[in-house]
Amino acid sequence: MALIIKPGRDPAENWIKAINGKISDLEIRVWPDCGNLEDIEFALVSHIPHGELARFPNLRFVASTAAGVDELLADPDLSHDVPIIHGVNSERSDTMAQTVLLHVLRYHRHLQVYGEQQSRHEWKRYPLVPADERRVGIMGLGALGSVAAARLVQSGFDVAGWTRRPKTIDGVTNFHGADGLGPFLGRTGILVCMLPLTAETEDVINANTLAALPKGAFVINCARGAHLVDEDLIAALDSGHIAGATLDVFRTEPLAPDHPFWDHPRITITPHTSSQGRAAFGVDVLVENMRRARAGEPLVNLVDREAGY
Numbered sequence: 001m002a003l004i005i006k007p008g009r010d011p012a013e014n015w016i017k018a019i020n021g022k023i024s025d026l027e028i029r030v031w032p033d034c035g036n037l038e039d040i041e042f043a044l045v046s047h048i049p050h051g052e053l054a055r056f057p058n059l060r061f062v063a064s065t066a067a068g069v070d071e072l073l074a075d076p077d078l079s080h081d082v083p084i085i086h087g088v089n090s091e092r093s094d095t096m097a098q099t100v101l102l103h104v105l106r107y108h109r110h111l112q113v114y115g116e117q118q119s120r121h122e123w124k125r126y127p128l129v130p131a132d133e134r135r136v137g138i139m140g141l142g143a144l145g146s147v148a149a150a151r152l153v154q155s156g157f158d159v160a161g162w163t164r165r166p167k168t169i170d171g172v173t174n175f176h177g178a179d180g181l182g183p184f185l186g187r188t189g190i191l192v193c194m195l196p197l198t199a200e201t202e203d204v205i206n207a208n209t210l211a212a213l214p215k216g217a218f219v220i221n222c223a224r225g226a227h228l229v230d231e232d233l234i235a236a237l238d239s240g241h242i243a244g245a246t247l248d249v250f251r252t253e254p255l256a257p258d259h260p261f262w263d264h265p266r267i268t269i270t271p272h273t274s275s276q277g278r279a280a281f282g283v284d285v286l287v288e289n290m291r292r293a294r295a296g297e298p299l300v301n302l303v304d305r306e307a308g309y
Contacts, residue, residue, distance in 0.1 A: 002039040003290075004056070006031035007065045008046030010279045015044065015065075018279040022287040042293070044286055050075040053082070060293050061085055063286045067092060067144055067275055068224060069303050070197040084303040088143065088285040092277030096144045096194075097151040099222060099274040103246045104152060104190055107218045108134050112244050116265070131156035137188030139204070140195035140223065141167050141174075142309065144275060148194065160184060164307075185212035190220065197224040198308030207232040216243045222274040225250035230261070237266045248274045 003026055007015050012030045019028060029035055031048065040056040046065045053062060054077035063085040064072060072084055106112060110126045117124055134157055138149050141161040146169055152159045153171035160173040162184040167174055175184035185191070191213060195201045205219065206229040213219075219242060221228050230251070236242040246268040247261060253272055261267050289299050303309065 001025070001041050001294075002027040002029055002035070003042045003044060004029050004031055004034055004040045005044040006046065006048050007044065007279070009276060010065075015279040015283070018283040019287065022283060023290065026290070042286075042290055045072075047071055051077045053078050061289060061299060063087070063289065064303075065089075065282060067096075068196060069309065070224065073303070073305065073308060080305060083299055084305070085285060085289055085299065086143070086301040086303055087282060088301055089277035089282035091281035092275045093144055093147040095277065096222065096275035097148040099248070100138075100148040100192055100194075100220065101151050101155060103220045103268075104134075104136055104157065104192070105155075106246075107190055107244060108157075112266075112268070132158055134158060134189060135160065135187050136190045136192065137162065137184055138172075138192045138194055140193065141169060141172070142194070142196065145192075145194035148192070160187060181209075182212060185209060186214070188217065189214055190218045192220045193223045193227050195223050195227060196309035197226055200308075202226050203229050205229065205233070207235065210236040210242055213242070215241050217241075218243055219245040221246070222248050225253070230259075234260060234264065237264065242266075244268070246270070248272055 005012055005015055005028060016028050034040065037056050038058055041058055041060045043053055043059060043062045044065060045062060053059060053075065059082050061083040062072060064087040066087050069084055072078065108129065113126065136152055136157045136159050138145050138161045141149060141163050149159050149161055149169055149172045159171065160175060161167065161169065162175045162180060164176065166176050193205060195204065204227050210232060233245055237245065244266045248270045249272055255261060261269060285301050292299055
């Protein structure tokens with residue numbers, strides 16, 4: 001039995017150490033040094049070229065180290081008979097919640113405006129808005145979004161979520177489905193996108209979506225670049241309807257040097273750093289599923305291919 005790994009930001013040696021601390025009778029190979037392809041039963045990957053996973057004839061499942069699985073689902077050569085396991089990492093959830101809280105607080109406490117004033121040597125105070133009067137809306141309440149929502153509730157914000165199906169989280173008002181989108185947007189002063197990328201959610205932040213937000217709203221995208229129509233955001237910012245945007249993800253990464261986002265005065269860019277997690281916090285679901293596969297038991301944390309997440 002062998003595991004092939006191609007992890008993301010946390011180096012392969014950290015994953016090997018974490019896995020060996022949980023299971024002993026496993027050969028671990030680091031892509032592209034695959035050895036005998038027939039030996040590979042499990043794969044742990046972040047991003048891997050399409051077609052590579054199809055080379056392993058005895059592959060029993062693929063575990064993702066990334067929060068999203070859209071790239072794996074887009075691989076036309078990966079058999080639908082091969083299960084995909086969600087990347088579950090408690091540290092990633094925590095760092096994402098930190099990022100969301102950071103940017104919400106930045107807009108809530110006028111730091112964007114104060115930064116602009118500093119460049120003009122201008123001294124002007126803005127009144128404090130109580131947190132419970134600041135309405136934050138999170139699109140997507142999955143493993144990451146639900147933790148971020150709870151963190152915002154703990155900080156006193158008026159939080160709502162928009163989901164595909166009804167979902168209950170303490171302190172979070174839930175809107176769901178197509179009928180719930182309009183009312184959700186209409187009450188949201190700071191919009192946070194944390195949706196999975198699917199055919200239904202691509203381009204979800206568009207001219208219509210932005211126009212449905214209250215004038216002076218802010219946008220934070222920590223999900224996928226393809227959720228946002230770039231030109232529509234720039235138009236909404238230039239018109240003054242949207243007051244500011246923080247973008248951590250982009251359609252093409254790294255962001256091209258000549259992209260207009262770089263120089264827009266109301267856009268803050270971070271280089272896809274919102275959610276990060278070390279191997280030690282993400283290894284348990286991999287090891288548990290290898291145990292289950294060996295024992296002939298059902299796997300856990302499976303991706304729903306039909307839903308796209």
